Amino acid sequence: MHDKVVRRRRAVLALLVALSLFLLTAYFGESAGGGLHATQRGALEVLAPIQEGANKALKPVRDLFGWFGDTLDAQDERDRLRAERDKLRGEVAQLQVHNQELEQLRGLQEINTAGGLQQYAPVQGRVYQRSPSTWYQTVTINKGSSDGVKVDDPVVNGQGLVGKVKSVSDGNAVVMLLTDQDFGVSALAPRRGEPGSITPIPGAGGDLLFDLVDNAEKIRTGDLVVTAGTTSERLPSVYPRSILIGTVKRIENGDGDLDRRIHVSPAADLLHLDIVQVLTKPDATLQADATPTAP
Amino acid sequence: MTITGPAIGRLALLGVVASILQLTAASQVSIFGVPMDLSPLIVASVGFLCGSVPGAVFGFAFGLFADTALMQTLGVTSLVLTAVGYSAGRVRELRDPAHGLAPVAVGAAATAGAALSLALLQFLLGV
Numbered sequence: 192m193h194d195k196v197v198r199r200r201r202a203v204l205a206l207l208v209a210l211s212l213f214l215l216t217a218y219f220g221e222s223a224g225g226g227l228h229a230t231q232r233g234a235l236e237v238l239a240p241i242q243e244g245a246n247k248a249l250k251p252v253r254d255l256f257g258w259f260g261d262t263l264d265a266q267d268e269r270d271r272l273r274a275e276r277d278k279l280r281g282e283v284a285q286l287q288v289h290n291q292e293l294e295q296l297r298g299l300q301e302i303n304t305a306g307g308l309q310q311y312a313p314v315q316g317r318v319y320q321r322s323p324s325t326w327y328q329t330v331t332i333n334k335g336s337s338d339g340v341k342v343d344d345p346v347v348n349g350q351g352l353v354g355k356v357k358s359v360s361d362g363n364a365v366v367m368l369l370t371d372q373d374f375g376v377s378a379l380a381p382r383r384g385e386p387g388s389i390t391p392i393p394g395a396g397g398d399l400l401f402d403l404v405d406n407a408e409k410i411r412t413g414d415l416v417v418t419a420g421t422t423s424e425r426l427p428s429v430y431p432r433s434i435l436i437g438t439v440k441r442i443e444n445g446d447g448d449l450d451r452r453i454h455v456s457p458a459a460d461l462l463h464l465d466i467v468q469v470l471t472k473p474d475a476t477l478q479a480d481a482t483p484t485a486p
Numbered sequence: 487m488t489i490t491g492p493a494i495g496r497l498a499l500l501g502v503v504a505s506i507l508q509l510t511a512a513s514q515v516s517i518f519g520v521p522m523d524l525s526p527l528i529v530a531s532v533g534f535l536c537g538s539v540p541g542a543v544f545g546f547a548f549g550l551f552a553d554t555a556l557m558q559t560l561g562v563t564s565l566v567l568t569a570v571g572y573s574a575g576r577v578r579e580l581r582d583p584a585h586g587l588a589p590v591a592v593g594a595a596a597t598a599g600a601a602l603s604l605a606l607l608q609f610l611l612g613v
Contacts, residue, residue: 203542204572211568214550215559215560215561219559231553231557232557245506252511253514
């Protein structure tokens with residue numbers, strides 16, 4: 192009895208396997224218009240409407256499963272995108288810093304070549320400390336006497352005059368800004384040919400006074416003011432000629448010409464100094480280009 | 487195990503409904519990027535509950551139906567699911583089908599075996 196069951200079982204299995212292989216072989220052997228293909232197409236014609244109806248009816252079920260899958264995928268994607276965002280944010284910050292440095296270096300390059308400052312042996316330095324006082328306006332740079340920096344050397348950036356070296360040590364130097372109360376430089380409005388001097392206005396941060404101008408009435412708002420490159424008893428200039436100091440911002444008319452006050456806005460952004468250069472040979476016999484060195 | 491006429495009808499109905507469910511719903515749901523395939527589980531469950539011969543016959547018919555409906559090469563799925571149904575039935579005949587983990591083990595083995603066999607056949611036949 193048992194043998195009969197086993198034989199029957201094996202026979203059924205062998206039959207089904209043989210049938211499958213026959214179908215496989217026959218299907219491969221015949222052309223697309225053969226009997227098996229035709230039967231398959233006929234069955235598909237019958238099944239298609241059923242499948243279509245079931246497809247519509249089961250859409251909510253698919254959507255439900257899809258929602259779970261999409262939620263899991265979305266969480267993974269969110270985590271991946273967050274990590275990517277953080278990475279990109281860091282890269283953007285780094286690029287912005289590089290871009291800013293590049294802009295400053297480009298300005299310095301321009302002022303050195305077009306403005307003729309190369310002959311004054313410029314030494315590049317980076318500002319790493321600022322004076323918190325509004326009265327004594329100084330910054331400290333990372334270049335000092337070992338780099339050839341000396342007291343009273345002029346300091347510029349790509350925008351124009353920044354100040355002069357106030358004190359120096361081996362590896363760093365303190366720079367007095369244009370707006371420091373002790374600062375002063377002989378200046379010139381090249382468009383009108385009027386000499387004078389630039390001094391800060393105490394208490395008015397970022398405002399300079401173009402003073403001691405003989406023909407003050409000739410000066411107009413928007414005129415450029417540059418270093419005169421001349422010396423006098425009061426202001427023994429250590430600045431090469433034609434370095435841009437700033438622009439005439441406002442003119443206050445007093446009772447007479449002597450009361451006229453010419454306000455100048457510095458060309459260099461003194462609140463955001465980063466890369467500057469010290470002109471270590473300001474008394475070089477060669478003269479800088481006579482044109483203003485606005486970037 | 488003897489399969490009666492009503493049981494054959496129920497199995498046929500199960501086969502048709504399960505095939506349509508598989509083709510219209512389950513196959514369009516992805517889990518970890520892989521489409522769901524209930525065919526091996528259904529065939530293995532029939533084999534496990536009814537025996538090797540009913541399992542093999544059900545697997546053959548189910549596979550034939552799937553190949554026909556999907557316009558695939560006839561005989562490929564039939565051959566694989568025949569083996570799955572027969573093997574699941576033999577487990578029932580040789581081992582203790584009442585063990586709690588037996589259906590889980592049979593389902594896992596059936597799914598893995600069917601996937602590997604189909605991949606092997608597709609590779610060999612180039613279909």
